[in-house]
Amino acid sequence: MTSTVSLGFDALDGLMPMHILIDKLGVIMHAGPTAVRLRPEHDLLGMRLFDVLTCVRPACDGGFEDFRQVIGQPLKLQFRAAPHTRLRGLLHPLDDGQLLLNLSLGYSVVEAVSDYALTSRDFSHCDPTVEMLFLIEAKSAALSESKKLNARLDEAREAAQTQAETDALTGLHNRRAMDQRLCDMTQSRRRTEFGLMHLDLDFFKQVNDTHGHAAGDHVLLKVASILREETRANDLVARVGGDEFVLIFPDCTDVTLLDTIAARIIARLEEPIPFGSKQCRISASIGTTISSLYSEPDPDRMLSDADTALYQSKNAGRARHTLFKDAFEADDMVAH
Amino acid sequence: MLRQLEDRYVHGLINKSVQGFLISNHGNDAWVEIARMANLPPQGFESMLTYPDSMTDKVLDGACTYVGCTRASLMEDIGMFLVTHPDLEAVRRLMRFGGPTFEDFVLSLDEVHDRACLAVPELTLPKISLNDTGVGQYVITTQWQVVGAISLVSGVLRAMADDYGALVVLDVGPHLHSDGRIMETLSVFIAEPEFAAGRSFSLAERLA
Incomplete structure (x- = not known):
């Protein structure tokens, strides 16, 4: 035995405000208050349902009998006239051959609320649409806060990374940055030819001892700016010790050119550096090697060879530049 | 247990709102001073992190001292600020x-x-x-x-x-x-x- 309930239009309007009632010929007899918010009553009442709505899925192109085929199935419907709001629907037969179509906005809710200026009163008290709209807004507000946090963290991470690769006093790169660059350039897959210079200041200790550490720091800043000026933006200048620097020249293995650069750097470093009323005088010894000397360049080996050339410069009386090849030949000559 | 644990933390959104209120109504210098009294860095709270509730109390107490008002009147002003600030x-x-x-x-x-x-x-x-x-x-x-x-x-x-x-x-x-x-x-x-x-x-x- 099935029990039945009879509902007046008032109850129907309150329980499912977006329903449409169709007679047995497919003509709209009644529309709930929210359905009427989407289409004015005169566009609905007396019209044939399939002239107002088209059934997108299951596809059925219009006959009322087609609608009868989809009773009880989940329906995707769309208004024929603009705005072509998409709706979800469920069709239920009534005893006297009438059909009851209940509708909801589904995912077009945000658009529909705007298109039809819907308010919370247009939704049944039991319909969670307003709560959903609340959540959409609340979540997007929370998400935008999260995005701001991410942006700040990203900035902080970049700043920390720059700091980790920078010499605090001179703002030049530090040993960590140099190691990373050498490692990148010697990796077989991305191998780049380059010149490597190891520079050690001469007479810097005297500056510190005679004029104090403030003068020493001042000289180091001046050295840093000279090294920046005498190199290209793409070259790497790193302070790797108190008065020791490493310079990397990508795509430059021209020993004549490197010798010219080294000579120019030494000449500029030898210009007296004023500090207060005093004049600080330094020079530099440089040793250079180039990656093309090696079949498989290795950072440690190259640094050691540049260092060997540097000490060759020191031993030969300082304030000069030596290419590693020369140093090697010199050793060779000593050996023979 | 979890419930009790959560209750001892105040969300950054709340703390950041308090910070926003103090900066907006009393100026950034006021905030920097209140943050200092509460042992917070000047940039203050992050809105999507959580903080121990004692930190919120410190900031609120610091604000009352700085502004010279009661906790109740401060909280009421914050409530109004939350709803009315553009x-x-x-x-x-x-x-x-x-x-x-x-x-x-x-x-x-x-x-x-x-x-x-x-x-x-x-x-x-x-x-x-x-x-x-x-x-x-x-x-x-x-x-x-x-x-x-x-x-x-x-x-x-x-x-x-x-x-x-x-x-x-x-x-x-x-x-x-x-x-x-x-x-x-x-x-x-x-x-x-x-x-x-x-x-x-x-x-x-x-x-x-």
Whole structure:
């Protein structure tokens, strides 16, 4: 035995405000208050349902009998006239051959609320649409806060990374940055030819001892700016010790050119550096090697060879530049 | 257990709102000084992190000392700031989802805690309960780990009454402690639901 309930239009309007009632010929007899918010009553009442709505899925192109085929199935419907709001629907037969179509906005809710200026009163008290709209807004507000946090963290991470690769006093790169660059350039897959210079200041200790550490720091800043000026933006200048620097020249293995650069750097470093009323005088010894000397360049080996050339410069009386090849030949000559 | 643990933290959104209020109403120098008193860095709170509740108390105490006001009046001002400041229009809109009339809004207060948790699970707003005491009359009770929740609610209600155009009489009652939580009460009398033309609200004016 099935029990039945009879509902007046008032109850129907309150329980499912977006329903449409169709007679047995497919003509709209009644529309709930929210359905009427989407289409004015005169566009609905007396019209044939399939002239107002088209059934997108299951596809059925219009006959009322087609609608009868989809009773009880989940329906995707769309208004024929603009705005072509998409709706979800469920069709239920009534005893006297009438059909009851209940509708909801589904995912077009945000658009529909705007298109039809819907308010919370247009939704049944039991319909969670307003709560959903609340959540959409609340979540997007929370998400935008999260995005701001991410942006700040990203900035902080970049700043920390720059700091980790920078010499605090001179703002030049530090040993960590140099190691990373050498490692990148010697990796077989991305191998780049380059010149490597190891520079050690001469007479810097005297500056510190005679004029104090403030003068020493001042000289180091001046050295840093000279090294920046005498190199290209793409070259790497790193302070790797108190008065020791490493310079990397990508795509430059021209020993004549490197010798010219080294000579120019030494000449500029030898210009007296004023500090207060005093004049600080330094020079530099440089040793250079180039990656093309090696079949498989290795950072440690190259640094050691540049260092060997540097000490060759020191031993030969300082304030000069030596290419590693020369140093090697010199050793060779000593050996023979 | 988890519940108790959560109760000892205050979400960054709340702390950051307090910070925003202090900077907006009293200037950045005031904030820097209050942050210093609370052992916080000058940049203050991150809105999407959580902080021990003692930190919130320190900032609120520092602010009261700096401004020379009581916790209750500070919290009430913060409540009004949250709803009325143009930069926080999102908050006003989320409040207006409470219902089409001011009375609907008052009746939605007991859902505020759960609604906030749905949006941001770690965000534990004061728990609010409501008792009808007559026509248009309610007694609101708040439970929170920070003193002054009721004054915060009172500030929000005052500003929301303006927003809806309602005339209300609010009266903060005494507060009592139980198990580390503070219970406070407020009586609300809606004298005139449509006293003035409030501000408009539509579901669709979504903020970017």
